[in-house]
Amino acid sequence: MATEDSPQRGYRAACPNCGAPVEFRSAASAFAVCSFCRSSIVRDGEALRRIGQVAELFDDHSPLQLGASGRYQGAPFVLVGRLQYRYAEGTWNEWHALFDSGPDGTRSGWLSEDNGRYVFAFDAPLAETPPKAETLRAGQSLALAGQAWSVASVSAAKLIAAQGELPFKPNLERGFVVADVRNTRGEVGTLDYADPAAPKWSIGRSVAISELAMSGLAESREKTLKARGVECPSCGTALEVKLSTTQSIVCFNCHAVVDVSQGVGGDLAHYAQTNGSEPQIPLGSVGTLALSLAPGEKKALPWQVVGYAERCEVDTGDDEQSFWREYLLYHRTEGFAFLVDAQDGWSWTAPITGVPERAGDGVKYQGVLYRKLYDYTGMATYVLGEFYWRLERDARTFNTDYIGTGSFSSRRINRERTGSGETQEITWSAGETLSADAVLKAFKLAPEKSAALQRDALPSSGNAASLLAKLFFWGFVVVVLLMLFRCDGDERDCSQVRATYGEASAEYQNCLRSARSSGGRVGGGSWGGWSSGGGGSHK
Template sequence: MSDQGPGQRAWRASCTFCGAPVEFRSAASPMAVCSFCKSTLVRDGESLRRIGQSAELFDDHSPLALGARGQYQGESFTLIGRVQLAYQDDDGLEGRWTEWHALFDNGRSGSLSEDNGAYVFGFGLPPPAPTLPDLLQPAVGTALLVAQRPWVLSSRVQVHVHAAQGELAEAPDLQATYPVVELRNSGGEVLSVELLPAGAVLSVGRSVQLAELKLSGLPDGKQPSEAKLQAKGIECPSCGSSLTPTLDSTRSIVCGSCKAVVDISKGLGGDLKFYRQDNTLEPLIPLGRTGRLTVGGTSLAWQVVGYQERCDEPTEEGEEQTFWREYLLYNRTAGFAFLVDAEDGWSVVRTVTGVPSTRGDKLSYQGVDYKKRYTYTAKTTYVLGEFYWPVRKNQRTLNTDFTGSSGKVDLKLNREKTGNEVTWSAGESISAQDVMTAFKISPDQLSAFKREASLLSSIELGEWGSNLFWILVMVILILILSRCSDDCSDVRETYGEYSAEYQQCRSYHSSGSSHGGSYGGYSSGGSHK
């Protein structure tokens, strides 16, 4: 026995398969993985018993590492193990996410898990476990009561343990496939329920940024904000050009030469899935450009790492089609955000851990009331750069936009459903000038960035003039819709020949492929994925 830090004592034994020494940082840990032969070993009195062999870890370039020390809510912890869970969604898309076992100096165990490009710190619920409602039949988005508390069912996936390393709080079942269900509430919490064959395991967590954890002992001894991610170069399966992902959480990367979209969600070894896409618009903000923006009240430097073009799918013949663009922004300590360029202006948003409270078509989130505007199907038509979710061709999501205000600031909420997951995003409007200033765009590009949030924004009209104006608008809209053209002439008439909407529409239709624009916040295909 030897001390391993405050409140920790080590227990050592030999691997029953290869004889290598296996060390338990916590004498309470029920299992560990031999670092030499990958045998999964469980404690059996004062000896070890082998129950199987763990697969090789998927190299996710995580900025975290075993042995890293940190603090959460004033208590110190050490990362002593991790488990990688794999899943397959309803569309057959595979993915993985990682949960790190955090052992606190006072003996308490927690879990630091991936959550939509960010992290959640969670803790298991003490016994007795609450009586659970049916979690397998209700649709995602359904409101449920668990232990007399209201929750919203947010995601449901079938998972299995892909690989493990170090010590875990519970011995994993390496053979079982089981559902993982997540529920979220208006208090910003996420309830994770693992429906294991032996019984349900529940934990509750909250969103956390790595910078808050004061981590030390990371690779190269640097903090996440200073760490230089070591990425592997891979060969594009379409054209053979070299691809080098730069983010630890990249799941899809676009080849800079042939624009093929390559799925690396299952690792960089073996055959990589990809699809080709036609080159369309170039982003107004170049990939790799860094700008300082205020997101959620905090001013940070954000780098453009991804770009996607999206459109809605009209539900009626002759209905106007809307196009918009989303820039994926990255900060090493804060995670990801979206800068959205839509017909009614620019906005910056982030996915949120919790959910708003609902009253009919009205929502309340962080003390602000929101009103429903549009519900529509959104389709991704073109992407560039890197993404923390596996990008698939012609991805579709069901979106609902809500608007609110706080003082003079226009606030936005977006609900996005894809497969068996619902993701919420929150943000606010930002002026074109502020976007240009943040990313150091030349002033002569103002015409390309400026969006009109309202046709009447710069027109002063009396009551009679306003009525006449709207009559003329209705006449024009009737004429446009009556044409029912299958090209982009209606978009040109509405937004102008040189507008981004018209150029994107032309590009979209030439490659063969009405509601407001999306407020961003793309789902990753699983709450902890």
């Protein structure tokens, strides 16, 4: 046995199974997993006892790793343990963060994945008895810990692997139910029903890795994405899964959608897709954008396009149908965001941790009142690249869009409901409109693409720029009218659509298909049903 000088009074001893060193940084920690033989170790005084073996971790190449350290709300912490869970939509990690609270001991926290971002959460006592898991449904309101909450998701999960030092014995034998709830203060709460008689309760807030001043991260270079290999089950092409949170990847050769949410070993589920077009912003492109709704100066950061989706509105009840495109953007320490190209303009959006406050038919978020625009049902028709949620053929999303009022009319909020029955999830996203010129410059696109990108929301001032905008508006109206009535035309009717949206656009390709088959018409507009996929504070 050996001890080491540490502000957290570290303890180290040999693994009783293989002899490798097993470290305990906290005197309060009673369990650890040997990093060499994966034995589950319990500490009994100064002796270690092996009580089993855990499964091997699914190597997702997360930027986080054991030993990485940082600061949260001014307090230093170090990542000493990791739990990996599996649920219907894939896997997620919870990192055990150990804080040095001074001479009286240590404090544990959990750094967990949340819709492509992270939440820092801490276990907390509950004075009241929480509702039973089987009574909870997504969208339900409840009062807990003196706060009003909205249920975001209720999922069945199972701990599949563990690593490092833990404050409790990892339960690898049985599954459990976990419910994520959110409030208007930007907090996310988690009810863990691993022990149904005594559910655990934790409360957290959204964080970006960049806010934590972390050191010791894996792959510290900003634009380097380490890949893990997988063979396309449709055509055999070697694919590289580059992102730590990827649940679905599209084969670049045959465009099959491959589900890697359950790991990359064995048979992988997949499905074929057709009739898509190449994105106007190529996959892998990096653009410098300032994506923030926070007050103060916006920080421009490099965002990489890692996924692309074409979507359409379904179940409209009439002949009109809207189409839009979404680009999934990735920044290594900020997480994910979406760039949305809709028929009525460009915008960006990102999932938020809390929920807006209801205000009649609208909502209020960060002091801004948003009025309701419309409800609609969306469906992805074509995808490329990697996604941090599991893609399913013909899956529907049920959306409500809101627009900011007054001087905040450029802001947007979206509520999205996915799933059905007892496996629904509700995700809120917030963002802002962008000009086509800003997109063109950010991604350094060729000038000739400018016309195909011009779908900006129109200014209302009476200057020369406004006159040009009005001329563009009436040109846009002509194009929309052509699109609305193109079912009676031929391929020549699509020339104006091509001039406005570009030859590779979904509008132009759909116009061609419709002209050939005298199909239905499309029109209208939408700010996009940007799917943020599954995941609560621990997903």
